Amino acid sequence: MTVDPTLAVIWACILAIGFLIYVVLDGFDLGIGMLFGVADSEHDRRVMMNSVAPIWDGNETWLILGGAGLFAAFPVVYASLLPALYLPVIIMLMALIMRGVAFEFRYKATGGYRTIWDLGFVLGSGVASFCQGAALGTLMQGLPIENGQYAGGPFIWFNAFSLYCGFGLMAGYMLLGATWLVLKTEGGLQEWSYRRIRPLMIVVSLFLLVGVLWMLIDYSHMGQRWWRNPEFLLLPLGGLVAAWLLWRSVDRRQELMPFWAAAAGFGLAFVALAFSFWPYVIPPSVTIYDAASVSAAQTFMLHGMAILLPIVLIYTCFVYWIFRGKATAEIEYD
Known part of the structure; x- marks a missing residue:
C-alpha cells in the first residue's frame, strides 16, 4: 500500500475548490434564508425565494461532491471527523432537509400555515449555517487523534471558539445573501438589500478580526506558518481591497460588483485558512499524506473526477446563465 x-x-x-464553491454558492x-425572516412584506419574501428557486438545490451538489470525495480520497479524515462532529453534521443535515421542505410547501400553504413554513425556512437556513461554522471552528482548534483514530468526546465542538465561528459564518452568509439580492432584485427590495450590506460588512469584519487574534493567541499551531512566511500577508491585503470595492460599490449603486467583491473576500479567507492548515488536514497531527488513500484508488477516482467535475461546472454555469436577470414575485416556484 503506497x-x-x-x-x-x-x-x-480538488476538494478545497469544491468546498469553496459550495461555501460561496x-x-x-x-x-437569503436568514434575511427572509426580516423582510418587509410578503411581496419581498416571494421575490427573495424566487431569486434562488431555480438554483438552490443545485448549489448543494457541491457539498455532496466534497463529502463523497473526502470519503474516497482521504478516508482517515472522514473516519476522524465524523465521530467528532457527528452531532453538528446531523443537525445541519436535518436543518437542510427542513429548509428544503419549507421551500416546497410555503408556496402551497395559506394563512397561518405559510407562517410555519416561513419559520422553518429561516430556522433551517440559520441552523445549517451555524453548524457549518461550528464544525470549522472545531477543526481549526485541532482534534485529538491517537493511532489514527479520534480520541475525544462527542461534544468537543461545543466550546466558545466553535460557537463564535458559527455565529461569524452566519453573518458572512447574510452578507453574501444581501449582495445576491442586490444583483437579482430591483426597486424597494434592492434598496433594502443595499442598506444591509455595510452593517453586515462591519459585523463580519469584526468577527474576522477578533477570530484571527483569538486563533493566534490560543491556537498557535494555526499561526506558525504566517510567522514563517510573511508573504502570506498579501492575502489579508487582498481582503482589504475586496472590502474597499464592496464598500464603494454600495455608494455607486453597482449591482454585480457587491457580489463579486464579497465572494472574493470569502475566497481569500478560505485560501488563508488553507495556508494556515497546510500540510495538515486535521491539525495538529494528521497531514494530507497520512490521511490519503492508496495511490491506485486515488488514480482510479481521478479519472472519474476528470469527467464528472467539468460536467458539474458546465451545468452550474449553464443554469446560472439561463436564469440570469431579475427575479419577480410573479414567477411561481414549482
Missing part, C-alpha cells in the same frame, strides 16, 4: 504525494496534493486541491442562498 501513497503518492502528488496525487494527495491534487486531491486536496450555497452561502448566499442560506444567507
Whole structure:
C-alpha cells in the first residue's frame, strides 16, 4: 500500500475548490434564508425565494461532491471527523432537509400555515449555517487523534471558539445573501438589500478580526506558518481591497460588483485558512499524506473526477446563465 504525494496534493486541491464553491454558492442562498425572516412584506419574501428557486438545490451538489470525495480520497479524515462532529453534521443535515421542505410547501400553504413554513425556512437556513461554522471552528482548534483514530468526546465542538465561528459564518452568509439580492432584485427590495450590506460588512469584519487574534493567541499551531512566511500577508491585503470595492460599490449603486467583491473576500479567507492548515488536514497531527488513500484508488477516482467535475461546472454555469436577470414575485416556484 503506497501513497503518492502528488496525487494527495491534487486531491486536496480538488476538494478545497469544491468546498469553496459550495461555501460561496450555497452561502448566499442560506444567507437569503436568514434575511427572509426580516423582510418587509410578503411581496419581498416571494421575490427573495424566487431569486434562488431555480438554483438552490443545485448549489448543494457541491457539498455532496466534497463529502463523497473526502470519503474516497482521504478516508482517515472522514473516519476522524465524523465521530467528532457527528452531532453538528446531523443537525445541519436535518436543518437542510427542513429548509428544503419549507421551500416546497410555503408556496402551497395559506394563512397561518405559510407562517410555519416561513419559520422553518429561516430556522433551517440559520441552523445549517451555524453548524457549518461550528464544525470549522472545531477543526481549526485541532482534534485529538491517537493511532489514527479520534480520541475525544462527542461534544468537543461545543466550546466558545466553535460557537463564535458559527455565529461569524452566519453573518458572512447574510452578507453574501444581501449582495445576491442586490444583483437579482430591483426597486424597494434592492434598496433594502443595499442598506444591509455595510452593517453586515462591519459585523463580519469584526468577527474576522477578533477570530484571527483569538486563533493566534490560543491556537498557535494555526499561526506558525504566517510567522514563517510573511508573504502570506498579501492575502489579508487582498481582503482589504475586496472590502474597499464592496464598500464603494454600495455608494455607486453597482449591482454585480457587491457580489463579486464579497465572494472574493470569502475566497481569500478560505485560501488563508488553507495556508494556515497546510500540510495538515486535521491539525495538529494528521497531514494530507497520512490521511490519503492508496495511490491506485486515488488514480482510479481521478479519472472519474476528470469527467464528472467539468460536467458539474458546465451545468452550474449553464443554469446560472439561463436564469440570469431579475427575479419577480410573479414567477411561481414549482
